[in-house]
Amino acid sequence: MDKLPTVKQRKLINKKEFIRLAEKVKKTLEMERDYLIKTKNDRDNNSTQSYFCS
């Protein structure tokens, strides 16, 4: 039977450091979300282009 390796020392997450880091990552994810919304609009506006080019 296939077995996964045993991880003997599971590291607990440091609460203070995790929350500090997550606040920064949250801002990055918001930037990425805004970019995705903008590029989705751009893509939707060009969605028929490939049909006419072929």
Added chain:
Amino acid sequence: MIEIIIPHNLTSAVRNKHILLDTNVFIDCSLNPQVFINFLNNLKENQATLTTIDLVKIEFLKGAPELNKFDEKERLFNSITDHIIPITADITKNVYSLINKYKINGAALSVTDLYLGACLSKFKNSLLLLTKDTTDFPQNIFNIKSIINIAYPRAIQSYGIYQSL
């Protein structure tokens, strides 16, 4: 006030298991760290090993606009995971089997979801999947071991804990 509602069977379901984390877990941890940190540490204290695959890591990291943002995301990711399951040839072989099991329903699946499912197939007895994506892991292929609800001020979201049948 955001609250994770832990089902009574969760502790016994996850004890001594590896839990495969989907990308949405890492995103939600970043958005609501105060809520998720206690939950994740609780899993670790119950002898669960938090694991994932590189495809999930790639999904989480991609889009980082600068090197320091990439580093922050990677540090957050690494602080959660205890282990990354290497993708082997037999896991990829399981992906092709899964495609045949999903049939037409697989058309909208991401490659990452297929690999997560393929890992569950390989490690049937010891690996569980934690995901908010509850539409892509159907019950004719996967067994729901537990459901975790998160109560937000204006919504309830559910995470499933899945195991391969």
